[in-house]
Amino acid sequence: MSKIEMTVNGKKVSHDVEDRTLLANFLRDQLGLTGTHIGCDTSQCGCCTVHVNGAAVKSCTMLVGQANGADVKTIEGLATGDKLHPVQQAFTECHALQCGFCTPGMIMAVAGLLKDNPNPNDDEIEHGLEGNLCRCTGYINIVKAVKHAAAAMK
Amino acid sequence: MSEHFTGRREDRRLITGTGRYTADWNEPGQLYAVFLRSDRAHAKILSIDTQAAQAMPGVRAVMTSADADIAAMKNPPSNVTWEGRGGTKMNQPDRPVMARGKVLHVGEPVAMVVADSVAAAQDATEAIVVDYEDLKAVIDLADALAPGAPQLHDTVPGNLPFDYEWGDEAKVTEIFSKAAHVVSLSHEDQRLVGNPMEPKAFLAVYDATKDVYDVWSSTQGMTMMKGSLAATTGVPPQKFRVHTQDVGGGFGIRSNAYPEYCVVVAAAKRTGKPVKWVATRTECFVSDWHGRDFSMKGELAFDAGGKILAARYDWIAAMGAYCSPTGPNVHTLTPATTSVGTYAMPAVYGRIRCALTNTTSITAYRGAGRPDIAYMLERLVDEAALKLKIDPIELRKKNFISKEAFPYTTPNKVTYDSGDYAGMLDDVIKVSDWNSFEARRAESKARGKLRGRGLAVFVEPSGGGRGPDANQAMIKFGSSGNIDLFSISGPSGQGHETVFPEIVGRELGIDPSLITARIGDPDGPPLTGLGTIGSRSMIHHGSASMIAAREVIKKGMDLAAKDLEVATQDLEYAGGSYRVKGTDRSISLVNLAKKLGGTAGVHPLDASGGMAHTSAFPSGAHVAEVEIDPATGVTEVLKYYAVDDCGNIVNHTLLEGQMHGGIMQGAGQVFGEHGMYDRETGQLLTGSFMDYYMPKAGLIRDIYLGDHPSPSPTNPMGVKGAGEAGTTGALPTLMNAIHDALRPAGVPHLDMPATPSRVWEALRAARKAA
Numbered sequence: 001m002s003k004i005e006m007t008v009n010g011k012k013v014s015h016d017v018e019d020r021t022l023l024a025n026f027l028r029d030q031l032g033l034t035g036t037h038i039g040c041d042t043s044q045c046g047c048c049t050v051h052v053n054g055a056a057v058k059s060c061t062m063l064v065g066q067a068n069g070a071d072v073k074t075i076e077g078l079a080t081g082d083k084l085h086p087v088q089q090a091f092t093e094c095h096a097l098q099c100g101f102c103t104p105g106m107i108m109a110v111a112g113l114l115k116d117n118p119n120p121n122d123d124e125i126e127h128g129l130e131g132n133l134c135r136c137t138g139y140i141n142i143v144k145a146v147k148h149a150a151a152a153m154k
Numbered sequence: 155m156s157e158h159f160t161g162r163r164e165d166r167r168l169i170t171g172t173g174r175y176t177a178d179w180n181e182p183g184q185l186y187a188v189f190l191r192s193d194r195a196h197a198k199i200l201s202i203d204t205q206a207a208q209a210m211p212g213v214r215a216v217m218t219s220a221d222a223d224i225a226a227m228k229n230p231p232s233n234v235t236w237e238g239r240g241g242t243k244m245n246q247p248d249r250p251v252m253a254r255g256k257v258l259h260v261g262e263p264v265a266m267v268v269a270d271s272v273a274a275a276q277d278a279t280e281a282i283v284v285d286y287e288d289l290k291a292v293i294d295l296a297d298a299l300a301p302g303a304p305q306l307h308d309t310v311p312g313n314l315p316f317d318y319e320w321g322d323e324a325k326v327t328e329i330f331s332k333a334a335h336v337v338s339l340s341h342e343d344q345r346l347v348g349n350p351m352e353p354k355a356f357l358a359v360y361d362a363t364k365d366v367y368d369v370w371s372s373t374q375g376m377t378m379m380k381g382s383l384a385a386t387t388g389v390p391p392q393k394f395r396v397h398t399q400d401v402g403g404g405f406g407i408r409s410n411a412y413p414e415y416c417v418v419v420a421a422a423k424r425t426g427k428p429v430k431w432v433a434t435r436t437e438c439f440v441s442d443w444h445g446r447d448f449s450m451k452g453e454l455a456f457d458a459g460g461k462i463l464a465a466r467y468d469w470i471a472a473m474g475a476y477c478s479p480t481g482p483n484v485h486t487l488t489p490a491t492t493s494v495g496t497y498a499m500p501a502v503y504g505r506i507r508c509a510l511t512n513t514t515s516i517t518a519y520r521g522a523g524r525p526d527i528a529y530m531l532e533r534l535v536d537e538a539a540l541k542l543k544i545d546p547i548e549l550r551k552k553n554f555i556s557k558e559a560f561p562y563t564t565p566n567k568v569t570y571d572s573g574d575y576a577g578m579l580d581d582v583i584k585v586s587d588w589n590s591f592e593a594r595r596a597e598s599k600a601r602g603k604l605r606g607r608g609l610a611v612f613v614e615p616s617g618g619g620r621g622p623d624a625n626q627a628m629i630k631f632g633s634s635g636n637i638d639l640f641s642i643s644g645p646s647g648q649g650h651e652t653v654f655p656e657i658v659g660r661e662l663g664i665d666p667s668l669i670t671a672r673i674g675d676p677d678g679p680p681l682t683g684l685g686t687i688g689s690r691s692m693i694h695h696g697s698a699s700m701i702a703a704r705e706v707i708k709k710g711m712d713l714a715a716k717d718l719e720v721a722t723q724d725l726e727y728a729g730g731s732y733r734v735k736g737t738d739r740s741i742s743l744v745n746l747a748k749k750l751g752g753t754a755g756v757h758p759l760d761a762s763g764g765m766a767h768t769s770a771f772p773s774g775a776h777v778a779e780v781e782i783d784p785a786t787g788v789t790e791v792l793k794y795y796a797v798d799d800c801g802n803i804v805n806h807t808l809l810e811g812q813m814h815g816g817i818m819q820g821a822g823q824v825f826g827e828h829g830m831y832d833r834e835t836g837q838l839l840t841g842s843f844m845d846y847y848m849p850k851a852g853l854i855r856d857i858y859l860g861d862h863p864s865p866s867p868t869n870p871m872g873v874k875g876a877g878e879a880g881t882t883g884a885l886p887t888l889m890n891a892i893h894d895a896l897r898p899a900g901v902p903h904l905d906m907p908a909t910p911s912r913v914w915e916a917l918r919a920a921r922k923a924a
Contacts, residue, residue: 018273034178035171037402039351040435044843047351075171088169092161095807098647098815100168101175101351101402126852133843135351135403136647137811138818139851 006070008033009077023067024048024059027074035075035104039133046132049105049112050074056112058105058131075104078111086152087111087145096145098136106132110146119150159807162652163671164400173400176355179370181428184357185214187418188275188431190265190282191440192257195291195512195836196304199255199264203283207267210281212274214425217266219254223420227251230385234482239319239505246315247307247510249476251386251413257286258306258475259512260831260838261440263414268421268429291512291836295449295470298509306475306510313510315477318486320493321503321566326455329464329501333455337538342905343526345447345472345829346822347439347846348519350646352402354442355432356415358422367419368676370397371411374404375644375685376674382411382479387419395676404646405819406518407443409687410479414441439841443481444829445519447472452530460544462497462553467504467530474515481516482508484618484688488523491615494564495531496575496773497553501565512836514829518687520819521881524614532610532886536893547583550611551576561867568615570771571874572864573799575611578775581860582609582797586777594779604782605792606895609775610886616875617769617868618688624764625683627698629658629706631757635744637669639702640678643695644685648877649808653692654699656805657871661703662743663730679762689772689875692804694765697869701763706743709761714746770866770874774798776817776883778891784899787914789825789892791853796883797860801874809876813859816880822849823881824888826907847907900924 005014008031015030027033027050036059039047048059051073078085087110090096097103106129113120113128120128125146134142167173204216217224227250234244252263265282269275290304297303298313306313330336350372357370367389373379376396384391401408414431421429433441449470455463471485486506493502539546555562557574564570583589591607598605628640639658643650651671659666672678683694707727714732715722718739725732733740741749743759750758777795782788796813803809826847830839840846865872885906892908893901900920904912 020273028178033171034174037175037352038177039353039402040843042435042842042844044848045351045435075169079170084169091169092165093159095159095162095811097165097168098649098811099351099403100164100173100400100647103168104171107169122852122855126850129851133351133848133850135349135405135819135848136815138814138816138821138849138854138857140814140818140854140857141811143851143855 002065004064004068006067006072008072009074017064019065021064022060023062023064026064027059033074033076037101037104039101044133046109047102047105049108049132051108051112056109075108078107085111087114087149090145090149090152094141094145094148096137096141102132102134106134106142110149114150114153118153120146162649164649164651168400175352175400175402176357176370176372177432179357181357181359184428184430185268185270185425186272186275187266187268187421187429188272188279189263189414190279192253192260192262192264194257194286194288195260196289197257197286198289199253199257200285200287202265204265207278207281210274210278212270213267213278215268215421216278217417217421219250219252223424224252224417226388227386227416228388230382230479232477232482233479234316239317242317244316244482245310246477247310251416259514260836261514266417266421268425293511293513293831293833293836295472295509295511298511299470299507306512310510314507315473315510316482316486316508319505320490322501323503325501326464326466326503330453330455330466333463334458335456335542336453337534337541338451338453339534339537340451343446343448343450343529344906346445346519346827347829348405348407348442348445349848350403350405350408353433353435353438354412356418357428357430358418359428360422360426362426366393366395367422368395368397369419371415372401372408373398373644374408374646374687375642377642377683378409378685379411383416383419386411386416396674397676398674401644401646404644404686405520406445406522406687409518436842439846440514440838443478443515443517444474445516446526447516448526450530452534454534454538456538456542460542460549460552462499464499464501465494465531467493469506471506471508472513472516473508473510474513475510476515478515478517480518484518484522485516488615489527490566491568492613493527493566495528496555496611496613498555499565513831520816521878522688524878524882525820525885528610528612528614528882529885529889532612533889536890546609547579550579570613571866571868573613573771573773574862574864575773578773578797578799578862579611581862582775582777582795585858585860586795588777598781604784604895604899606780606891608778608887608889608891608894610883610890611775612882612886613771613773614878614882615769616689616772617693618690619684620767621684623682624766625694625698626681626762626764627695627702628679628681628762629702630760631747631752633751635748639669639671639699640675640681641671641673641695641699642681642683642685643673643691645673648686648691648812650691653805653808654696657696657699658703661700662706663728664743668744689877692871692873693768693770693869693875696804696873697765697871698763700870701765702761705761705763706759709759710743710746713750713758714741717741717746717749765869768868770801770868772798772800772874772876772879774879774883776887778887780888780891780895782895782913784917787910787917789908789913791821793856793858794854795858796880797862798879799862799864799874800876800879801863801866802872803861803863804873810859812876813880814857816878817857817884818849818854820881820884821853821888824885824906824908825853826909828907
């Protein structure tokens with residue numbers, strides 16, 4: 001067991017957890033932030049993507065101890081009050097989600113992508129989404145939403 | 155995209171991380187279940203020693219088939235009640251919920267541990283010792299049916315649980331013997347893993363004082379979940395309260411209760427605590443029921459002028475080691491239903507032998523027999539066009555069922571509702587600039603690339619699922635005039651929460667935002683019918699909602715007449731109000747509802763609607779252009795054009811979403827998805843997202859969608875369904891395009907999936923042969 005402290009969505013949290021706990025499980029089980037989804041066990045699907053110190057990270061690839069002291073943002077912390085983040089807004093307006101299970105990870109990955117590259121072309125968008133799987137949308141409207149969000153954030 | 159689309163009602167919670175999927179529900183004091191699964195394909199179980207596991211810290215129960223509550227569970231009888239070839243019957247093997255005496259596939263549950271934490275349960279499963287005696291496994295379909303093959307079940311000789319046939323064998327044999335031309339084709343339609351993004355999960359709470367189970371699960375419909383849990387566990391269906399809020403994908407594989415769910419139900423009763431089980435993705439790969447997996451042969455007979463005289467099919471369909479509740483049905487009856495496709499041929503005959511192999515069970519997966527028959531038939535038509543030296547457009551047009559012929563009854567006695575196949579084909583030829591393709595092919599060739607163009611025109615049955623009871627919806631009014639619409643559909647992303655209120659709002663002439671859809675609500679009225687399978691929700695649940703709305707208007711007539719103190723026949727209903735004809739005296743439905751109030755949960759305007767089970771026949775004409783790089787074998791889809799007849803369209807943006815997703819799932823099968831087992835050991839070789847190809851962003855960049863609706867006369871909305879059409883069209887369209895690209899390079903045939911390595915190997919083999 002280790003004592004873990006970090007900032008999650010602007011709030012300081014502190015918990016004693018088993019050393020083998022992954023960041024994804026810590027967020028879901030200890031903090032009840034179930035918007036971070038777990039869709040695989042090999043770090044392929046991207047459903048668990050969150051921001052750690054500003055970078056988009058698959059939270060199943062980190063032991064919680066590796067995020068000790070970090071500033072973590074999850075899908076629950078992306079909107080500002082009732083005001084959606086432009087990427088969230090674009091996803092709903094472009095019908096870029098169906099079942100919604102991949103969506104939190106997808107949105108966090110896109111928010112990360114646009115931070116690094118505010119004006120991505122098709123190739124860069126596809127490259128940026130390579131680590132996120134969606135089974136419902138065929139990605140057509142997701143790519144559209146990325147462009148829509150990029151335009152809105154200019 | 156619809157002009158005014160601003161998002162779905164479901165979206166807000168899903169984009170802010172406040173949606174709730176099965177794994178997101180927790181109950182105080184819950185225990186955690188973990189399964190021990192077979193690591194081999196076929197073996198006798200000599201012993202299972204659970205003693206050490208029982209004694210581990212935090213372990214509350216270890217369950218196996220030896221336990222009385224597990225042994226008492228029953229495999230529900232097959233829903234295949236019709237006869238097969240020569241009057242034979244379905245011979246369904248028994249399926250235990252956990253292995254009993256033998257394991258028959260990798261991943262079969264052998265034991266389940268219930269403990270205070272997932273980690274404690276995982277540790278304990280590793281302490282269970284199973285002594286196996288390996289048996290020879292059989293994986294290949296033809297191997298399974300061959301004499302001397304390892305037998306999976308004593309009760310199913312020859313590994314052949316069902317031998318299905320349809321049509322007129324004698325007549326078709328006669329036609330083929332005299333035909334001017336016969337075209338034949340054999341190919342594989344590989345096994346797929348459905349892979350909804352949400353791994354399957356189940357949470358069960360047993361309330362001993364009420365003798366009721368509250369269960370949470372990802373399901374395609376609460377009535378189907380209740381029914382199949384009840385059929386296996388022996389607990390009456392009304393004792394299950396099924397909760398779902400959000401379901402992370404279905405695609406056909408979540409129509410029924412998995413065996414694991416039934417074991418968790420037993421564990422909740424035995425321990426007296428809530429029990430939660432969340433599968434890992436690896437478990438999903440080896441235990442989610444798979445899709446497709448056919449070995450296919452097909453033939454077409456033609457007269458000298460290119461008229462199709464008959465079709466003949468001889469297929470083997472994989473069932474897995476046990477028959478799933480749906481597999482034997484949808485992989486025989488469904489492809490047979492549209493086995494003449496869009497063509498007016500006088501005769502058809504087909505045979506599908508179902509084969510048991512040491513693999514995970516097969517069930518419905520997006521299309522469920524529809525893409526399979528369309529793939530076979532439309533590949534055959536393209537091959538026939540080459541052999542008969544007739545233009546593929548002309549050949550199709552020569553044989554289409556004409557627009558005037560509907561309702562049209564096929565030689566195997568299926569009645570198609572409506573359609574305009576030639577009209578759709580004209581549309582897609584035009585938008586895809588079909589006629590100037592050769593210039594584009596030459597341009598690609600100049601860059602060293604192989605360009606190909608593919609076409610398919612298909613028809614498919616929608617409305618899936620039968621039953622004696624109508625599919626019901628109910629509208630209930632609150633005292634403030636608010637309206638709840640109850641439905642038992644089982645959406646997993648289709649947008650029912652948004653679109654069903656739109657249907658009711660349109661019918662009632664009121665703002666849909668006043669209506670709340672309560673779908674799969676365990677506290678709702680006890681409605682009958684099935685859930686969301688086989689492109690049926692809009693036909694059945696949409697129509698039921700519309701009928702319920704019409705019933706509300708009818709009920710309100712007398713009540714409004716009383717309120718306005720006029721005779722009922724003097725009233726008319728329009729724009730959300732009852733109006734005295736020729737006057738400006740009126741009362742709105744909402745105000746009438748408020749005035750009438752309601753007691754004990756009953757409001758005088760409450761009404762239900764029922765839609766009896768029916769089918770419609772969506773169709774489409776799709777074209778794709780692909781470009782293959784012969785140096786790498788990589789295929790790029792340059793453009794995909796889909797012109798579809800989904801009947802009347804309710805919400806265009808959501809329809810587009812269904813088509814995009816469906817086409818991409820077809821493309822997944824065409825370009826890489828393959829649930830592959832080792833032929834000797836029966837190990838699943840593609841058991842994770844590292845090994846199993848999944849379509850990614852950019853696989854198809856550009857999809858054109860065109861509408862060519864012929865409203866269906868089978869339901870009051872005139873809809874046909876759109877869930878599967880994209881997939882059904884994509885298989886033959888993309889494979890015809892790939893063959894068109896490879897043929898000039900000397901490759902006559904390629905099986906799916908057209909992976910870069912397979913394409914490259916085929917091109918190399920063709921060069922060597924030349």
